[in-house]
Amino acid sequence: MTTIASGMLAVALNAAFRGWYVLPLRPGRKIPLAHDVDHCPRTGPCADGHRTWEQRATRDLAHVEAHWSAHPHHGVGIATGPSGLVVVDLDTPKPGDPPLPAAWQAEKVRTGAEVLVVLARRAGVEIPRTYMVRTGSGGWHLYYAAPPGARIGNTGRSLGPWIDTRGWGGQVVAAGTVVAGRLYTTARNLPIAPLPPTLFQPLLTPPRPAPRPVRVALPAGRRTAYLNAAIRRQLAYITDASTGARNTALYRSAVALGQLVAGGALTDTEVTDMLKQAADIHIGIDGFTAASADATIRSGLRASAARPRRIPA
Numbered sequence: 001m002t003t004i005a006s007g008m009l010a011v012a013l014n015a016a017f018r019g020w021y022v023l024p025l026r027p028g029r030k031i032p033l034a035h036d037v038d039h040c041p042r043t044g045p046c047a048d049g050h051r052t053w054e055q056r057a058t059r060d061l062a063h064v065e066a067h068w069s070a071h072p073h074h075g076v077g078i079a080t081g082p083s084g085l086v087v088v089d090l091d092t093p094k095p096g097d098p099p100l101p102a103a104w105q106a107e108k109v110r111t112g113a114e115v116l117v118v119l120a121r122r123a124g125v126e127i128p129r130t131y132m133v134r135t136g137s138g139g140w141h142l143y144y145a146a147p148p149g150a151r152i153g154n155t156g157r158s159l160g161p162w163i164d165t166r167g168w169g170g171q172v173v174a175a176g177t178v179v180a181g182r183l184y185t186t187a188r189n190l191p192i193a194p195l196p197p198t199l200f201q202p203l204l205t206p207p208r209p210a211p212r213p214v215r216v217a218l219p220a221g222r223r224t225a226y227l228n229a230a231i232r233r234q235l236a237y238i239t240d241a242s243t244g245a246r247n248t249a250l251y252r253s254a255v256a257l258g259q260l261v262a263g264g265a266l267t268d269t270e271v272t273d274m275l276k277q278a279a280d281i282h283i284g285i286d287g288f289t290a291a292s293a294d295a296t297i298r299s300g301l302r303a304s305a306a307r308p309r310r311i312p313a
């Protein structure tokens, strides 16, 4: 480059240059610019099925330069999962916060930073110094490297009051971005330290359900071998999907089985029930919720309504 990048382009390039996957945020907000699955136009990057903001986040410098040159008002988010980061979000009290849990009242804590100090004291460890960002609302983001091979999702208040963590399925506002008129700034420009396992043990042993065989009851009556085979294939596609591909798999299977609904071979309720049962294996893992599964199923069924498929007689 012959020119010096400035503004949000510089912020985005800086993050991407560090190896972090960036995504555009809505101007002044901390939410991704990208549409959600319910508003997917099925064009451009989603031509082969919806791609989430996490899947679209990039560290490709040319791509980043093209985007923020054209859209210098977009904020910069960092997709923590693909970037290999776990960011510990130390918040400050806000009106409407739930009351301090009884277990914390004796500690006289008032902020997430104070809670983390207590957690470190209890664990008998230091809080490792690492790259740290001051958030627009006066909180702190501590950036840590996820342990190799671990796939750590987001948490909300499970470590303690005013402490959230962002991993897979999460993103954080990059220093240099303004949210609600307030700038996120680099507070400590240090190398990223490894996530201290003792301090964050609950993140490393999440309550994951054990993989289990999925048995989905096929609808009674009107069965044909062809229909059952089609159903089984689609449900296996969902249950076998990796974490990164599960939402796309769910959507595609909802479209495929939805076409059979449109063709009259199955009812909407039957297909919705089967898809939910198959998707259940992914619920609670890396931030996938029943609500997001339901939204994807509805979206797939809607998309298939105009494309009926009939079973060969």
Ligand SMILES: [Zn+2]
Pocket: 035, 036, 037, 039, 040, 041, 042, 046, 049, 050, 051
């Ligand atoms: Zn899309």
